[in-house]
Amino acid sequence: MPFKLKLIYILCCLIDAIAFTFHNKWLTPFGALPVLCLLTFYYLSNNGTYKLKDYTYTLGLTFSAIADFVFEFRTIIAKVIAMVLYVFTFSFYIAIVRKEAVFSTSPKELLKLILNLILIMSPFFFVFSKVPTDYFFSSIIYMVFLSLLYINALLRKTNKSSYQWFLAGTLGFVSLTITDIYFAFVIKVPHGDLINKVLYQFAQYAIFLGVIKTNKSFNTFSAANE
Secondary structure: OOHHHHHHHHHHHHHHHHHHHHOOHHHHHHHHHHHHHHHHHHHHHHOOOOOHHHHHHHHHHHHHHHHHHHHOOOOHHHHHHHHHHHHHHHHHHHHHHHHHEOOOOOHHHHHHHHHHHHHHHHHHHHHHHHOOHHHHHHHHHHHHHHHHHHHHHHOEOOOHHHHHHHHHHHHHHHHHHHHHHHHHHOOOOOOHHHHHHHHHHHHHHHHHHHHHOOOHHHHHHHHHOO
16 A cells, blocks of 8 residues: 555544544544545545446445444444444455355364354453443344454465455454443543444554455555555
């Protein structure tokens, strides 16, 4: 990704963080700015020649942007709706890499998969009883699709760079979900919301890089903007 595009994304993230800190109604739309920035980069890189994978990723980013906007209202209903919208995002992200995921029924691979799932799910089991009932069903659906995203990211067979970035983005979403639950219901951490914001911005950026590392048109776009 060209350096100047990275700077633009960082700037969008900073504007989002500042808007989040002040929490004024007229600043609410800025919550979706980083994702809209990635969406714009992706659209420009394809020069209007979209394939199914491109439409799928675009829809995932679009649902993310809507979820980011809704989440900024910070009410219980808004957060529940945002979680459902993020489920759609995860489903589209899963669809992008589903054909690249290679499942094995060998005992060694199954054990590896089970241990990884236990590793990422155990922090939620410890505090699930503390999660308010308002979030019960949306939390379960959210965790199911996040787990599916992690499994597909873990089992992908693709180039090393794409694999590492996409998996890093997925782990970013896992880390974000853990810190969000713990900061909200277990332990109060100064500026915890900003920490979650940074984790989210990194997760989306890493997923973006994981997707474009297999996109030849973006490589051409990047070379032209170096």
